[in-house]
Amino acid sequence: MAKKKRKVPGLNASSTADISFILLIFFLITTSMDSDSGLARRLPQPPENEEVKQELKIKERNLMEVRLNAAGFLWVKDGIANGYVDISELRERAKTFIKNEQNLSNLPEKHTININLLGPCTLTDKHVISVQTDRGTPYEMYFMVQNELVAAYNELRDEKAKEKFGRLYEGLTDEQKVAIRTYYPQKISEAEPKNYGGN
Amino acid sequence: MPELNTSSLPDLIFTVLFFFMMVTTMREVTLKVKFTTPAGTELEKLEKKNAVSFIYVGPPQDNLRAQFGSSTRIQLNDRFADASEVMDFVYQERQSMQDQTAQVISIKADRKTQMGYITDIKEVLRKSYALKVNYSATKRK
Numbered sequence: 001m002a003k004k005k006r007k008v009p010g011l012n013a014s015s016t017a018d019i020s021f022i023l024l025i026f027f028l029i030t031t032s033m034d035s036d037s038g039l040a041r042r043l044p045q046p047p048e049n050e051e052v053k054q055e056l057k058i059k060e061r062n063l064m065e066v067r068l069n070a071a072g073f074l075w076v077k078d079g080i081a082n083g084y085v086d087i088s089e090l091r092e093r094a095k096t097f098i099k100n101e102q103n104l105s106n107l108p109e110k111h112t113i114n115i116n117l118l119g120p121c122t123l124t125d126k127h128v129i130s131v132q133t134d135r136g137t138p139y140e141m142y143f144m145v146q147n148e149l150v151a152a153y154n155e156l157r158d159e160k161a162k163e164k165f166g167r168l169y170e171g172l173t174d175e176q177k178v179a180i181r182t183y184y185p186q187k188i189s190e191a192e193p194k195n196y197g198g199n
Numbered sequence: 200m201p202e203l204n205t206s207s208l209p210d211l212i213f214t215v216l217f218f219f220m221m222v223t224t225m226r227e228v229t230l231k232v233k234f235t236t237p238a239g240t241e242l243e244k245l246e247k248k249n250a251v252s253f254i255y256v257g258p259p260q261d262n263l264r265a266q267f268g269s270s271t272r273i274q275l276n277d278r279f280a281d282a283s284e285v286m287d288f289v290y291q292e293r294q295s296m297q298d299q300t301a302q303v304i305s306i307k308a309d310r311k312t313q314m315g316y317i318t319d320i321k322e323v324l325r326k327s328y329a330l331k332v333n334y335s336a337t338k339r340k
Binding site: 013014016017019020021023024027028031036037038039040041042043044045046047068133134135136137138139140142143144146147150151154190 | 205206208209212213215216219220223236237239240241242243244245248251256303305306308309310311312313314315317318321324325326328329330331332333334335336337338
């Protein structure tokens with residue numbers, strides 16, 4: 001038998017491009033590009049009867065009150081002053097309050113505790129920042145206040161991390177992060193909303 | 200004029216396709232509410248996408264306005280719901296998750312929403328022990 005060299009006919013691939021185009025368009029339509037990010041917060045446990053009493057026990061010097069009224073105005077009360085402030089001042093106010101560098105008697109009291117890796121530290125572990133909103137407060141204002149407060153904590157943690165470990169908080173090991181978190185515990189409390197400051 | 204060689208065109212398109220498949224996520228629900236999330240600086244990425252449930256808050260889309268009006272609504276899955284229904288929603292979502300303690304509720308609310316709606320939702324979330332929330336936002340410089 002004569003060996004014939006059989007030629008495999010080339011597959012016509014000219015429509016593959018069209019097929020993949022259709023697939024591509026399908027994915028473009030059904031998916032969304034936005035990577036979801038947001039401000040992560042932790043809600044307190046559901047209220048129990050004892051909680052009401054506990055909240056009254058916070059000493060005045062340990063408490064920073066942040067109130068948002070229905071018109072979106074911000075009112076802050078801590079040991080230094082009380083009154084309306086602009087959102088841009090909130091971060092510094094919160095930082096001064098949390099740090100209490102000069103150990104003033106009208107800012108949060110300080111305790112010395114032993115922190116792993118950091119040794120004995122004097123810190124304001126009893127402070128509380130209480131955010132109160134009105135039912136009519138715009139969500140954006142509330143969000144910005146939360147954002148500024150979290151930013152205050154993050155900046156303080158970064159400062160501390162730089163000072164102790166020579167790196168920003170993000171770059172620390174888990175153990176170091178825990179130490180810094182113990183030094184600056186995030187204490188933002190959200191009271192049940194009240195109705196004040198207009199409708 | 201010589202013919203253009205298009206034999207590598209499919210490969211090219213496939214590459215683009217794979218790129219899109221990787222960077223995007225499937226859209227889970229059809230949005231019935233309009234919202235522009237607020238802008239913040241201290242944002243964290245939502246990790247573990249399968250442990251996230253979304254609650255949308257905002258005024259109805261333009262084409263639904265005739266039917267539902269323009270006041271703020273809460274959307275759970277594919278329908279409008281009341282704040283009290285959030286609890287059932289949370290439990291349902293939790294059932295379908297592997298790691299139930301990791302459940303995160305992402306609140307996607309319009310920036311003009313009144314806090315009353317958000318507070319109601321938050322109260323229900325607390326009662327249903329869904330304590331990890333994430334206020335969805337866009338990055339601001």
